[in-house]
Amino acid sequence: MDRAPGPRAPGLSVRLKLTLSYAGFLMLAGVLLLAAVWAFLLRYVPDRAMLINPDVRPADGVFPIRSALLEVFAPRAAAVLAFLLVFGLLGGWILAGRMLAPLTRITAAAGLVAHGSLSHRIRLPGREDEFRELADAFDAMLERLEAHVAEQQRFAANASHELRTPLAISKALLEVARTDPPADTGELVERLHAVNARAIDLTEALLLLGRADRRTVTHEPVDLSLLAEEATETLLPLAEKRGVTLETGGDIAPTTGSPALLLQLTTNLVHNAIVHNLPAGGAVWVTTAVRPGAVVLTVENTGERVAPERVASLTERFRRGTDRVHTDHAGVGLGLAIVQSIAHAHDGTLTLAPRAAGGIRVAVELPARPARRDG
Structure with a gap:
C-alpha cells in the first residue's frame, strides 16, 4: 500500500x-x-x-x-x-x-x-523550445480540465433538477391522497407508477453515462449490423404504434468493444429517430457500412427541418429535440449524450447533420476489427 x-x-x-x-x-x-x-x-x-x-x-x-x-x-x-x-x-x-x-x-x-x-493560462512568449512545449501542454491541459469541470458542474445541476422533478410530483400526489382519502387510488397508483418508472429510467441512464465516461469497456468482437437488426426488432412495436416505417440494411460491420454498450448506442439512436419523427407516415433508415479502417452505423429519419446550430447542441446532456416537452416517449434527455460517450469510449466519433428534406442523419464511426490472419 x-x-x-x-x-x-x-x-x-x-x-x-x-x-x-x-x-x-x-x-x-x-x-x-x-x-x-x-x-x-x-x-x-x-x-x-x-x-x-x-x-x-x-x-x-x-x-x-x-x-x-x-x-x-x-x-x-x-x-x-x-x-x-x-x-x-x-x-x-x-x-x-x-x-x-x-x-x-x-x-x-x-x-x-x-x-x-483553472482560468489562468501561462501563454509563454518566445520561440519554440522545451519550456515553451511544456507551457503549451500545461495550457492545453488546463483548457480540457476547465471544460470538463464546467461540464460536470452543469451535468450535476441538470441531473439534480431532473431527479427532483419526479420526486416533487410523487410528493404532490401523496399529499393530495392524504388530504383527499376518497380519491381514486387506482389512478393514483398508475400516476405514481409512471413517475417512478421515469425516475428509474433517469437513474439507469445516469449510471450508464457514468460507465461510458470512465471508458471501462470490454473488447469483444461485435458486428454492428447484428446490433442494428436487434435494436430495430426490439423497437418495432413502438414504430408501428407511431406509424413509422423501419428499414435496415448494409454490410457486415465488424468492430470490437462492449456488446451491451454498443447495443445501447444503437437502441438509443433508433429510439430517438422513431420518437422525433413525423406525426404520421414517418420513416427511419438504419444502415451499416465498412470504410478503410473503420465501420459506420448510420441512422436517418424523417421529420421537421432542423437548423444546423440546433443539431450541434443535441448531444448536450438533458437536451431534447422536442425543446424539453415531456411526452410518453420523450426520454430523459440523455440519449445522444450516452451515444456520444459510448462512441468516445470505443475511440469512435459521432456526427449529426440535418437532412435537406427534414429530419436528422446520425453517423457513428468506430475502428474496424482487424482481420484475422490464418496460420
Missing part, C-alpha cells in the same frame, strides 16, 4: 545548483588553462641562465629563471582564479535566473491551479 510522501528536508534551489555548476565549470576551465600555460613554460624555459655582466664573476652570474617565474606566476594565477570564481558566481546566478524564468511562470500557474483557479 502506497503511503503519502511526508515532509521533505529543505535543499538547494535549482538556481543555486546551476550557479554553482556554472562557476565550478568556469573554475575548472581556468585551472586547466593555467596548468597548460605553466606546463608550456616549464617545457621551453630553462631552469638557470648565465647573466653576461663584466662586473660579476661567472659563478655569481647564474640566475634561477624558473624560481623567479614561479614567484611572479603564482600570485597572478591566484588572482585570475579568484576573478573567475566571482565572475562565475555572479554570471551563473544571472544566467540561471534567465533560464529558469519560464519554469517560475509554470510553477506559479500550477500553484494557482492547486488553489482552484
Whole structure:
C-alpha cells in the first residue's frame, strides 16, 4: 500500500545548483588553462641562465629563471582564479535566473491551479523550445480540465433538477391522497407508477453515462449490423404504434468493444429517430457500412427541418429535440449524450447533420476489427 510522501528536508534551489555548476565549470576551465600555460613554460624555459655582466664573476652570474617565474606566476594565477570564481558566481546566478524564468511562470500557474483557479493560462512568449512545449501542454491541459469541470458542474445541476422533478410530483400526489382519502387510488397508483418508472429510467441512464465516461469497456468482437437488426426488432412495436416505417440494411460491420454498450448506442439512436419523427407516415433508415479502417452505423429519419446550430447542441446532456416537452416517449434527455460517450469510449466519433428534406442523419464511426490472419 502506497503511503503519502511526508515532509521533505529543505535543499538547494535549482538556481543555486546551476550557479554553482556554472562557476565550478568556469573554475575548472581556468585551472586547466593555467596548468597548460605553466606546463608550456616549464617545457621551453630553462631552469638557470648565465647573466653576461663584466662586473660579476661567472659563478655569481647564474640566475634561477624558473624560481623567479614561479614567484611572479603564482600570485597572478591566484588572482585570475579568484576573478573567475566571482565572475562565475555572479554570471551563473544571472544566467540561471534567465533560464529558469519560464519554469517560475509554470510553477506559479500550477500553484494557482492547486488553489482552484483553472482560468489562468501561462501563454509563454518566445520561440519554440522545451519550456515553451511544456507551457503549451500545461495550457492545453488546463483548457480540457476547465471544460470538463464546467461540464460536470452543469451535468450535476441538470441531473439534480431532473431527479427532483419526479420526486416533487410523487410528493404532490401523496399529499393530495392524504388530504383527499376518497380519491381514486387506482389512478393514483398508475400516476405514481409512471413517475417512478421515469425516475428509474433517469437513474439507469445516469449510471450508464457514468460507465461510458470512465471508458471501462470490454473488447469483444461485435458486428454492428447484428446490433442494428436487434435494436430495430426490439423497437418495432413502438414504430408501428407511431406509424413509422423501419428499414435496415448494409454490410457486415465488424468492430470490437462492449456488446451491451454498443447495443445501447444503437437502441438509443433508433429510439430517438422513431420518437422525433413525423406525426404520421414517418420513416427511419438504419444502415451499416465498412470504410478503410473503420465501420459506420448510420441512422436517418424523417421529420421537421432542423437548423444546423440546433443539431450541434443535441448531444448536450438533458437536451431534447422536442425543446424539453415531456411526452410518453420523450426520454430523459440523455440519449445522444450516452451515444456520444459510448462512441468516445470505443475511440469512435459521432456526427449529426440535418437532412435537406427534414429530419436528422446520425453517423457513428468506430475502428474496424482487424482481420484475422490464418496460420
